[in-house]
Amino acid sequence: MKRPTIADIARRAGVSKGAVSYALNGQPGVSEATRQRILAIAQEIGFNPNSAARALSGSTANAVGLALCRPARILGIEPFFMELISGVEAELSARSYALTLQVVADPEAEIAVYKRWWGERRVDGVFVCDLRIDDSRVPVLEELQLPAVVIGGPGHTGELACVWADDAAALGETLEYLVALGHRRIARVGGLPELLHTEIRSRAFADVCQRLGVEAITVPSDYTGEEGARATRRLLSSAQRPTAVLYDNDVMAIAGLAVAQEMGLAVPGDLSIVAWDDSALCQLTHPPLTALGRDIPAYGGHAARQLLAAIEGKKIGAYQHETAHLTPRGSTAPPR
Amino acid sequence: MKRPTIADIARRAGVSKGAVSYALNGQPGVSEATRQRILAIAQEIGFNPNSAARALSGSTANAVGLALCRPARILGIEPFFMELISGVEAELSARSYALTLQVVADPEAEIAVYKRWWGERRVDGVFVCDLRIDDSRVPVLEELQLPAVVIGGPGHTGELACVWADDAAALGETLEYLVALGHRRIARVGGLPELLHTEIRSRAFADVCQRLGVEAITVPSDYTGEEGARATRRLLSSAQRPTAVLYDNDVMAIAGLAVAQEMGLAVPGDLSIVAWDDSALCQLTHPPLTALGRDIPAYGGHAARQLLAAIEGKKIGAYQHETAHLTPRGSTAPPR
DNA sequence: GATGTTGACTGAACCGGTTGAGTACGCACA
DNA sequence: TGTGCGTACTCAACCGGTTCAGTCAACATC
Secondary structure: OOOOOHHHHHHHHOOOHHHHHHHHOOOOOOOHHHHHHHHHHHHHHOOOOOHHHHHHHHOOOOEEEEEEOOOHHHHHHOHHHHHHHHHHHHHHHHOOOEEEEEEOOOHHHHHHHHHHHHHHOOOOEEEEOOOEOOOOHHHHHHHHOOOEEEEOOOOOOOOOEEEEEOHHHHHHHHHHHHHHHOOOEEEEEOOOOOEHHHHHHHHHHHHHHHHHOOEEEEEOOOOOHHHHHHHHHHHHHOOOOOOEEEEOOHHHHHHHHHHHHHOOOOOOOOOEEEEEOOOHHHHOOOOOOEEEEOOHHHHHHHHHHHHHHHHOOOOOOEEEEOOOEEEOOOOOOOOO | OOOOOHHHHHHHHOOOHHHHHHHHOOOOOOOHHHHHHHHHHHHHHOOOOOHHHHHHHHOOOOEEEEEEOOOHHHHHHOHHHHHHHHHHHHHHHHOOOEEEEEEOOOHHHHHHHHHHHHHHOOOOEEEEOOOEOOOOHHHHHHHHOOOEEEEOOOOOOOOOEEEEEOHHHHHHHHHHHHHHHOOOEEEEEOOOOOEHHHHHHHHHHHHHHHHHOOEEEEEOOOOOHHHHHHHHHHHHHOOOOOOEEEEOOHHHHHHHHHHHHHOOOOOOOOOEEEEEOOOHHHHOOOOOOEEEEOOHHHHHHHHHHHHHHHHOOOOOOEEEEOOOEEEOOOOOOOOO
């Protein structure tokens, strides 16, 4: 099946290729009557502009890239990315931009992908996830002048735009709630320590606990259920067992709940559990998990709008998304 | 920053654009010495061929598409797709093909996406997920002559290639195991009834149960935790309560486990639970779930290889992936 | 020494859009 | 009647690769 081109439309309309291009793109240079005639023909023969030809002359690929740097098992189990992607997508497809996805093994490979995408002109801009402290990807993107939006921050983003949420405030709200319930020994199972937002949360956790005068224990982990379970086992085996644990993602929280049950501790009677990121998973457990939720698709949507603006050459900065809010469910209660 | 083109390489090497193209693509027409010189220059200046130019003249986009038709919340929570994607990716990036992702609302929108991609020449082929009975996407793809690989089947794939697994055999193995444990009333919480693989499983479930002489109850559901929980509540409230339940995905199985606990039933003492799809989630619960697992990234990898072969014009058919195998864990035991 | 033959390479067309320069025409105005 | 101007176009170059038809020199063959 032959794909129609603007030359086909031009022939049928009895005009030149240029006129067709002007008509289809809403540019001046054709009369309204001719424009309508051309649009009607395009519609009739099901014309779609060849994206390669467009990219080649217009120098815009009409695509953006997302490189994900997590192993398959973790990537699959974390609902965060898919929710983010679907939010991003909604915004992109409305402007008929494509999303190019690549799974990479490490930050170096990710940098190589950015360089390749840039050289191939395959994408007009990229999203950067899992921002690290003094992230090596940032200077590379700045040098390439590839429009980019960091999902995370603030800080350490150099000149790049970012979309962020105030995790410190969310943490404060959560700890105040736990303290109000009567908890005085609160632990936190953190995410990957090298990630910036883990650092931000760790600092905020320590600060807020000090302000509230409660004991703070943070155990580093890596977002996997296995590590979350191990960390929980360690915490619950200590002499001064915490009465509440806050997990940096929902997967670890679910693993922690299972460990508590396995060790014969009642949740929430003996142990309260709070999950950061409120995916549907949190409502599947018994008891359902109290969680710190936010609208992740909307977060992705904002990021997409920022990136599209950056591609258009607009000067954009940091966008603050709504702070995560606590949804109390059955996994939190006053300690016995 | 200016991107280097083959013209730049040609100038520096003192040859024509054509010679550079031959050299870079391993085509005959240049001497080995010249080829090495050109490759060295390309390496040195960090050359990457402009993908649009390549697509325009070579008429291959070097990209494949995947349209996902599930709402954000379900998409995020199902580890299946992300695992599939990472397997697909590994294969694609080795051949420097890009993956273009699009989230769509319904099959009609998905068809529109395929038509657009075809018209725009944005992708060279597509993956088709969630095959339905008499799927309307199949004839469209056949007519467009867009290379495609169906993730699922067999049957109802028309002329399209597919990658499938023998779910009926896996189901047989599972039921024989449950019957051997002593179960005689076994229920199944199925996936979306309109999907072909749900139908295949439902038929196999009925057949095998009849063969083994056990009572079979299938309750349709939709893969979400909410529906899985509701179906479980209905099953466990009935007078003739089943002693074992098989769930069509892990998310529903986890929800089912929570419902059993909420209703005061011991798992596996009062109720055995088996999950189809063994993601890391199954090991996070207490007790950990007995599950029917398979290597989903490998499944995706096979699909990618099939699609690339189809794009190269090879005649390909159905590829049968390994049958899912049962991993017994703590959620199954003889009934009391 | 004339005649292929082969290998190494050049030049130009081509893919399908976009865009700036050029042109033809109608109309207003001095 | 000539000039100026805006509108509605056409024409051709261009983006950066790929590819086909030549060209030209070196070498083998009779």
